[in-house]
Amino acid sequence: MPLRPQRSWVFAALLLSLATVLAQPSPGIAAAPSMLDLKDVGKGAVPIDGSWLFQTGDNPSWSSPALDDSSWSTIRPDEPWGLQGHPAYSGFAWYRRHIRITAAPGETGEFLILMPAIDDAYQVFWNGIEIGHIGTLPPRASWPATRAPHIFSFPGPGAGVLAVRVWKDPPGSSDSGAIGGFRDTPMIGNADSIQGQMAISNYANLLGNAYSIGINLLYGLVSLIVFIAWFRNRQYTILLWFAIFTGCPSLWGAFYTLRMPIDATVASGLLQPLFALRNIALWYLLLELLQVDKDSPLRRWARVLAIISIACGTLDGVLNFLYYFIGWYDHPWIDITDAILTTVTTAVEVFPLVIVALAIRRKLSPERWAVASAAFFSHMLLVVTAASQQGQRFTHWSISNNLSQPLFSLFGTYFTPPILADTILFIAILYALYRYGREQSRKQSLLAADLQRAREIQQALIPEAIPPIEGFTITSAYQPAQDVGGDFFQVIPCEDGSILIALGDVSGKGLQAAMSVSMILGILRTLADSTNSPAEILSGLNRRMYQRIGDGFATAIVARASLDGNLTFASAGHLPPYLNGKELQIPGSLPLGVVPDLACEEVTMRLSANCQLTLYTDGLLEARNGSGELYGFARLNTLFASRPSAEDAAQAAVRFGQEDDITVLTLNRSTSQSLRLDEKFAPI
Known part of the structure; x- marks a missing residue:
């Protein structure tokens, strides 16, 4: 039957609508590559946005501008492909965009292109020619740990195809599958605008x-x-x-x-x-x-x-x-x-x-x-x-x-x-x-108080000044390297009018050495009540010290001086004394506390007036200046030849550079006597 005019118009409209729908490409399918016109490039950074052509797989010819890419799907450049229908896809994929670039008036056409962060390695082509890449592609693929935008030189204005070849590594166990490819839109422009965009990205x-x-x-x-x-x-x-x-x-x-x-x-x-x-x-x-x-x-x-x-x-x-x-x-x-x-x-x-x-x-x-x-x-x-x-x-x-x-x-x-x-x-x-x-401040305060008490005890045990002793003039100096020290000396009057002089050095420094000194001085005074023999005193000290000061030891020298000028010496590993600036030869032995039984040999001499005997510890000899040079025996001989007081000798070492405890003691006869040496004992 012939159609009525109204129905004919309706039917024609339906046919036209259907043809229009059929003529449109299905979602994700490009009917034909569209050309993006980028005009006045150079006035600022221009985004290369819109729908890009996209194809998974790989073929080096896909960079060519002559390629027929009409069957490729489309994709937005501002999101990864994992969010656009290709979740967890790994391997090669290509992006293509047909663009026509027109330079702004006055521009020389020296352009840069800012590529966004891309997962993972990629190459950029303009009309089939590579203009830049990040990382390397398989068989030995590599890419930066941090994906970031990068800038590449762009050949200049004109029409062509911008192609990007991307390789995404296989998803790991913690990969959500959402990433892959572009993370943002590329931009093109002159050097100032693109570098400005890069600066903005880095700053952000x-x-x-x-x-x-x-x-x-x-x-x-x-x-x-x-x-x-x-x-x-x-x-x-x-x-x-x-x-x-x-x-x-x-x-x-x-x-x-x-x-x-x-x-x-x-x-x-x-x-x-x-x-x-x-x-x-x-x-x-x-x-x-x-x-x-x-x-x-x-x-x-x-x-x-x-x-x-x-x-x-x-x-x-x-x-x-x-x-x-x-x-x-x-x-x-x-x-x-x-x-x-x-x-x-x-x-x-x-x-x-x-x-x-x-x-x-x-x-x-x-x-x-x-x-x-x-x-x-x-x-x-x-x-x-x-x-x-x-x-x-x-x-x-x-x-x-x-x-x-x-x-x-x-x-x-x-x-x-x-x-x-x-x-x-x-x-x-x-x-x-x-x-x-x-807490450390509190402990330091307690330690400082303990050190102060230890200093006071040591000062009480080691006299700062020696009271006058008939027949002799004695000077002393005690200069610890720390708050308390390991040196000691004692001058003990005896009932027969003679005096005992003891001087020594405990290994180590500080509080532990000071505790050993306190023990030695207590033992020394106890022994002096029962004998005035230097050798017996040292042997008694050794017996009581053995295995009581750990791995430490002590050197000591003990002398007994009589009013008639007789001097009796015994040494336990200590440095020899000096007489008028010359070192004396005396028999030595092991230090105290090393072996259970220690035998020390005694020697005697007579001291006349105008002669000075000097005893000291190794802190004086081992003083060291800023360049690392030791005070040494040569300087020591020169110093003692001038017959200094104990304080002057100690300060000379302190000025040179004190590193260890320093103790010096000098002894002079007050009456005129001649010096007679025992045949076992002779000055150098």
Whole structure:
């Protein structure tokens, strides 16, 4: 039947609509390549936006401008291909864009192109000619650890095809499958505009990561200081674990926030053992801070799990290096091995929960709990984030994304949960250092008070001034290198009118040496009550000192001076005295405290008027100046030849450069006597 006019119009309209729909390309299919006109290029950076042509696979001819790409699909350049219908795709893919570039008036046509961050390695072509690349493509692919924009020279205005060849590595166990290819839109322009855009990008990256970078730098500084402290006091292993715990984030933070030119697989290969090492450092740090018994099963388990953790981390790192050095990108056994290692590592990482649970009832100082708690939560947040990423392209868990997303920003700087946890940890460290400083100040005050009491006791035992003794003139000087010293001397009057002079040096310096001096002086005075024989006094000292001063020893010389000028000497490993500037030869023996029985030989002489006998300790001889030169015997002979007082001799060594305790004692006869030497004893 003939159609009515109204129905004919309706039918024609339907046919026209259907033809229009059929003429449109289906979504994702380009009916024909469209040309993008970029006019007045040079006035500013112009985005190469719109729909780009896209094709998975690889063919070197796809860079050619003569290629028929009408069957290619389309894709936006401002999002990865994983979010545009190609999830978890790995391998080669190509982007193409037909563009016509017209330079702005006055422009020379010397243009730059700013390529966005791209996953992973890529090449850029203009009309089939490569104009730049980042990384290298298989068979030995490599790409930067941190994807960032890059600038390349562009040939100039004209029409053609901009093609980008991209290679994306196979997704790892923590890959969500959403990434791949472009992350933003390329831009073209003159040098000033493109470099300005690059500066803006770098500034935004630096500003966004400023706080994180600052925390990592502070952690690195803390790690260095603590490591130096441990190196000087290696018995404090807690310092080593703390240095490792704070140092590891500084290393991997530098890889991923400072845009360092390091290969991604190399960085990932180093990251795995570093992460395992930080795990171990946290375990032992918690064990030390929470004061878990050193023989407890927890410590034995810590050793076992530490071996497992470092082995898994090292093997995981080796797998990444295989990617880089051998090019094994898509081998099933690598994925299986990685899954096994990840499972074992994740199971081991719950060990801190056990440590804290078993130590929760311990009564510890607030600073210990503060650092332990902050370190625990900071690291466990990292562990949960890493563990929830495993297999997320299959599980579609969003935990890791939520934990990594910024909670807020301040002046363009982003604050994520891990950054806040690290901040709390750093505050806990500062609090612990403050408490530690106060405790050390208190201990120093107590130690200073103890040293002051020890100094007062030593001053009481070693007289600052010698009272007048009939027949003799004696001067003395005692100059300890520290608050208290290991030198000693005594002048003891005897009932028969003679005097005993004892002078010596205990090995070592400081408080321990001063305690040995106190013991020696007590024994010396007790022995002087029963005998005035120098040899017997030294033998008695040796018997009582043997095995009572540890590995130490003491040298000593004892002399008995009579009113008639007779002098009797005995020495136990001490330096010989000087007579009128010349060293005397006297029999020597071993120092005190070395052997259980010590036999010392006595020698005698007579001292006349105008003769000076000088006894001293090796601190005078071993004074050292700024250039490392010793005072030495030559200077000593010159000094004693001038017959100085004890104080003048000691100050000469102090001015030269004192390093050890210095004690000097001089003896002169008050009456005129002739000097007669025993045939066993002769001056040099």
